[in-house]
Amino acid sequence: MKIDLVVEELLLNIFDYAYGAAAPGAVEVACETIPGQGFGLEIRDWGRPFNPLARPGPDVALDLAQREVGGLGILLVREMSQSQQYRREGDCNVMKVFFRDP
Numbered sequence: 001m002k003i004d005l006v007v008e009e010l011l012l013n014i015f016d017y018a019y020g021a022a023a024p025g026a027v028e029v030a031c032e033t034i035p036g037q038g039f040g041l042e043i044r045d046w047g048r049p050f051n052p053l054a055r056p057g058p059d060v061a062l063d064l065a066q067r068e069v070g071g072l073g074i075l076l077v078r079e080m081s082q083s084q085q086y087r088r089e090g091d092c093n094v095m096k097v098f099f100r101d102p
Contacts, residue, residue, distance in 0.1 A: 002080040003039065003099060009073040010043050010052075010095055018047025018093055038082070038100040045093050051086045052077070052095070 011027065019025045028044040052074045077084060077097065085096045 003041070006077050006080050006097055006099075007041065007043075009077050010097070013050070013052050013073065014043070014045045014047060014093070017050040017052075018045045020047075023047070036101065038098055041097045041099075043095045043097075046091055047093065049088050050093060051088075053084055053086045 007029070014027055025045060025047050028042075030042045030044075032040045032042075034040060055074065080099075081097045082100045083098045087094050
């Protein structure tokens with residue numbers, strides 16, 4: 001369930017920020033299982049540079065009316081996975097997420 005939510009959030013970020021509605025593009029998703037350690041996920045796109053990890057997390061202590069829009073999705077990604085990494089590789093955004101075995 002955690003992996004499904006994280007993948008959905010990361011793909012939505014790509015659709016909204018890397019490509020946008022007017023410029024659809026390709027996405028690659030790769031997975032790997034590391035026995036005894038966990039599960040790795042890598043998502044690549046060729047859209048605008050966008051590092052969701054560079055944005056500060058939302059202040060969830062504020063009342064809803066006082067909060068800025070955005071940021072809850074990447075908070076979900078951070079909370080539901082053990083580690084996250086972004087890099088720009090040429091004209092490609094690469095996001096890696098790791099989930100540890102329980």
